[in-house]
Amino acid sequence: MQQTGTGLLADRLKSQSRLWFGEHLYRYFDRLQDNFHRRSLTATDPAEKSELLSQQHAVKLGQDEGFRLFAEHINSSFDSKRAYDTGSYPTLDRLAQRLEKLPDAYFESEKPQLRNFCRAIAPITILAGFQQILAPLKLEAAHRHHALTMFQGLLIQELSKLYDELLESLPVETQTENVEAWISHIKQQLKEKNLSTQERALTETRLQRLLKMHSHRRSVTSNAATIEPSDSELLDAVANIFQQLPAKRRLSSGVLASLNTMQTCISALALRDRSEFMHPLHPARQVCCQIINTLDQWDDAQPIQRQQFEAELKTISRKFNDHNIEANQFNSIRTQIDACCQHLLQSIKLNDRRNLNAEVGQKRLTRLRRKVHDMLDEKTQHIDLPLSIDNMLYGPMTTVILYHWLRHGSNGAPLRRSLQLIDDILWYIQPHSDWSELRRAKAMSKDIETELSDGLQRINYGYHATQALIEDLHQLRLIASGRSVKVSKPDVNH
16 A cells, blocks of 8 residues: 555654664663673672673673564564554643644555554553563572663653654644745645646645645635636646756766657647646656656665666657647556656665664674674773783774674574683683693583684684684693692692
8 A cells, every 4th residue: 555645653752762762761771781790799698799690691681682572562562553542641631632633635545654653652551562572681589679670761651752753753743824834844745756647636635735725825716717818828838847857966978868858749738738738646646757756866765777778768658749640649558657657766765774784783783893893891800911812802893793693693602602702812822830730621622722712713703813812822821820829740649
């Protein structure tokens, strides 16, 4: 089903809400971790201290999965058919009332969706989302009430700010007499990509009516229809359609040639149809506006997509002859024009989605890399690391951990082995005085070399660079052995 202008508004309100929830939910996760950490610092019982630190670590590892489940809960609420009932939350009531007052002439078909939207962001719905994050955060029963209290303080009690932001983001004041605001809003809707020729024409008709209302020409509207436009007015109307495309668009010569052909033919048609041509629903105007709107996205298309569109537009323009052109010819090609334009716009939209996914993936990778560095900081906070080991841990070994994290999850066995390898390396390069520890260090040399090589090979780390790291490890082991306190070998006879 095609999206209407209001569908685009509803999508924008949903997107704005999702961003707000994401920001506040991750802030909640951070504050919850800080709370567990601070409580562990003042805990006198070692068991309690250990349990609080363990709970902090569980929240850190489970927050991404918690966010995913919470997001699924919100998205399913957006799809719910249950409308919002006013009377409980004053700020949300105001938002619902503003949405309800949107003029039926433009928003009637979308009113149910907007009513359901308010239900999806109501405090009761968000509070139900708390249940979704309990399992991935592994919150013990003793801490759930405290975590819920923090959730209410950091999300539920802050919801009024979201509602205020949504109110401010509405495209116009909802009073129908605010004609200037509605004119601005409808002009913005005409810039949207995925409107069909029919939807675009109907929207332009609404815009024309509002413009007439704004200029106080209601009394002369009926008479204006009987006044036949001059030749210059008709040719200017055609030129204005084709001049809507910004000059900065670097259109190909083939597209420009097709547009010139169409403008010549449509100018001839305008002089023939005269008064009928001035109406936005004239089929030639519908087709031209659809093409011009599509070409406004030309710079965002890939070369192969531009070539396909150019070829189809050339084929379409060849069907016209300015000597015998008729309006019904444009009716017959409307479906073909829609398909041609939608193909280009959907391809651009797909490219945008891929770019967005890549950007989101990069942000997630950056966040995970920061988490890995935090874990490394914890492991090395009391160790004076040699420069080569520091570079290895925070460089290639971080990439190895991310590789396993993204493919096997935060609790996967490969990730746990990589973290254990880091512990082994840190222990391996330290001086040891006990004879059994010296024997263990010597015995684990080969295992460390093998596991390190396997991990670096998975991230396509160079062979020679890998061997250099292994050689550095062996040298550091020799240095550590030289600093070890020598003890006599235990007497096997005793």
